[in-house]
Amino acid sequence: MxxxxxxxxxxxxxxxxxxxxxxxxxxxxxxxxxxxxxxxxxxxxxxxxxxxxxxxxxxxxxxxxxxxxxxxxxxxxxxxLASGPDPEDLHPLQQGFWEAHGLQCGFCTPGFLMTLVPFLEENPDPTEAEIREALSGNLCRCTGYQKIVEAVQLAAEKMRG
Amino acid sequence: MKPAPFQYFAPTTLDQALDLLERYNYDAKPLAGGQSLVPAMNFRLARPGVLVDLNRVPDLAFVRPGSDGGLRIGAMTRQRQVERDPLVAERAPLIHETMPHIAHPQIRNRGTFGGSLAHADPAAELPAVLTALQGRFRLESKRGQRWLGADEFFVDFFTTALEPDELLVEIAVPPLPARTGWSFQEVARRHGDFAMAGLATLVTLDEQGRVQEARLVYLSVGDGPVTARQAAQVLQGQEPTEEAIQEAAEVAARQDVDPVSDIHASADYRRHLVKVLARRTLRVAVQRAKENGQG
CATH class of the missing domain: 3.10.20.30 (Beta-grasp domain)
Structure with missing residues (x-):
């Protein structure tokens, strides 16, 4: 066995x-x-x-x-996700989370990132409602999600260039 | 490690899978997407001695047109694939409308169409939808194959007509008749949660615009898909007016369902949702049936 x-x-x-x-x-x-x-x-x-x-x-x-x-x-x-060890090597979504305070304790963050990277690749310019739906399968007990939504919006801007 | 130990097999043909199910019978459990079975194993609510992983059997994942104008869907087709398939949107718009309500994208990427049906969770969407559509289920074992209608396939709470050596391999979805409208709606506390109640509704109008047939099948209000026969009876032969819809909704809540209370919702609240969902889905389905009549 x-x-x-x-x-x-x-x-x-x-x-x-x-x-x-x-x-x-x-x-x-x-x-x-x-x-x-x-x-x-x-x-x-x-x-x-x-x-x-x-x-x-x-x-x-x-x-x-x-x-x-x-x-x-x-x-x-x-x-x-990151291309190297330095802050500037972070994936734009990681940059977005950092700059918009998309995390507090950080426990849920890896799951959010891995959910949202393919989401942003498919939806380069999502609405707030689409973002909220996309992250509905991930729980965060710290942020109340508002800062995560803002982080995704910021990341989307960065990724669109 | 959370699950109890088990023996693992990953057959690469349907025949090998059926051999394993025949040999291990009650000890074996087929593993499809694993989005219900693996949580149950992590909690040790399920402790199968043998897992037969179907994920390497290639011939079980497909969406094909049926010769009757309907659809054939392989049991191992991922829910996400069904959600995105243009043929499903065209030929089975009720299924297309339902898919985004099933859990979250991460779950639908793994979860399978047939797995959800074979699991027969009373709170799951697909059993109610396939009952409304009068889908047919192809079951296969070393003893041969048989086709069952949805009413025969779903037996009880988490129970289907599948024998331990049988696999659900394919689902046939008949085409919608002319002048038929559809609607799927559910009420959940958060997007992606199990619904407190949900309803799949089909309405077919006759040439005079009266209701020829209505089918309303609920989820999460009983031991399996619950067909609201009395409500459908109220509508039959009637003009689908707001008053008729209201009356059918009242009858559905009063006579067709007997929901239970649990931590998610009280029986009274579920009964209220039954009425609300009947009204909402009937309005949409009637409107779509009228549009389909013009087209």
Missing amino acids: NEHIAVTVTVNGQEYTRQVEPRMLLSDFLRHELDLTGTHVGCEHGVCGACTILLNGEPVRSCLLFAVQVQGQAITTVEG
């Missing part, structure tokens, strides 16, 4: 292979096996959105996938 299965997955452009139990959640795989602790774990039943990652470019809950299911697939986590 405790057999381990080999999983090879590309995360942020780098390939990793690990032996895991089938019951290991992808969220735990990223954090404990790959030490990519930017992906946060909140409710672990698909409600809070903190663990959102991109699977083949689409946002999904990593707590609702088993690591063995992503064999051979490509994942992007929050660690993959």
Whole structure:
């Protein structure tokens, strides 16, 4: 029953292979096996959105996938957003969150970012209502969302150039 | 690690998947999108001994035109794909209208059309919608295949007619008759939450503009999809006036439903929503039926 299965997955452009139990959640795989602790774990039943990652470019809950299911697939986590270690290397959405105070404690932020990056790519000029709908699957207990909405608006401007 | 241990299989053909279900039977659980099953496993409410992951079976995800003018939808088609498919928008506008109400985009990216139907959550949208549309369900096992109507497929609270060795593989959606209008609406506390009540409504008018047939199927007010037969009866043969709609809504709330109270809403409030949703969806569906008659 405790057999381990080999999983090879590309995360942020780098390939990793690990032996895991089938019951290991992808969220735990990223954090404990790959030490990519930017992906946060909140409710672990698909409600809070903190663990959102991109699977083949689409946002999904990593707590609702088993690591063995992503064999051979490509994942992007929050660690993959910035192009380098300096503040100016941040993704425009990260810049937006920073400048507009889109976070306080920051626990929910990785999930918001990973939800909103593909949203802004598809909707370069979203209305406030569209932004609020887009982030409805992510919970934040600090900001009351207002600053997050403003951060997304700012990021959208930056991304439109 | 939260889920209890299980044995994991990832078949790459339907035949392999059916073999596994036959062999492990009651111990096995098919894994589709996992957006309901995995939370249940994380809570250890579900502890399947064997998981048969269907995500690598390629032939189960498709949207195709039906030869009858309707649609064929593969059970493993992602909800997001159904939401965005132009053929669904054209041939099954009620389904197209419903999809954005299902949870959040992150969930719909993984969740499957057939998975939601096979799970049969009384608060889920698709069972009510497929009941209203009189969808047909193709079930397959090593013993053969069978087609069931929605009324036969949905049995009870989280219960369908699926045997442990059977898979839901395909759903056939019949075309809408001429002069038919549709509407799906629900009331939830926040966008993407499970609805406190929801309603899928279809209205077909006759050539004189009277109601030939009305179908109202609720979610979240019973053990499964709840068809408001008395309300439909009230409308049948009538001009779809505001008074007739009002009367049907009253009857739906009084006679067709028997909702329960839970932490999300009281029975009284659900009954109120039943009436409100009947009015709102009937108005929209009647209007669309009239427009379809002119076109």
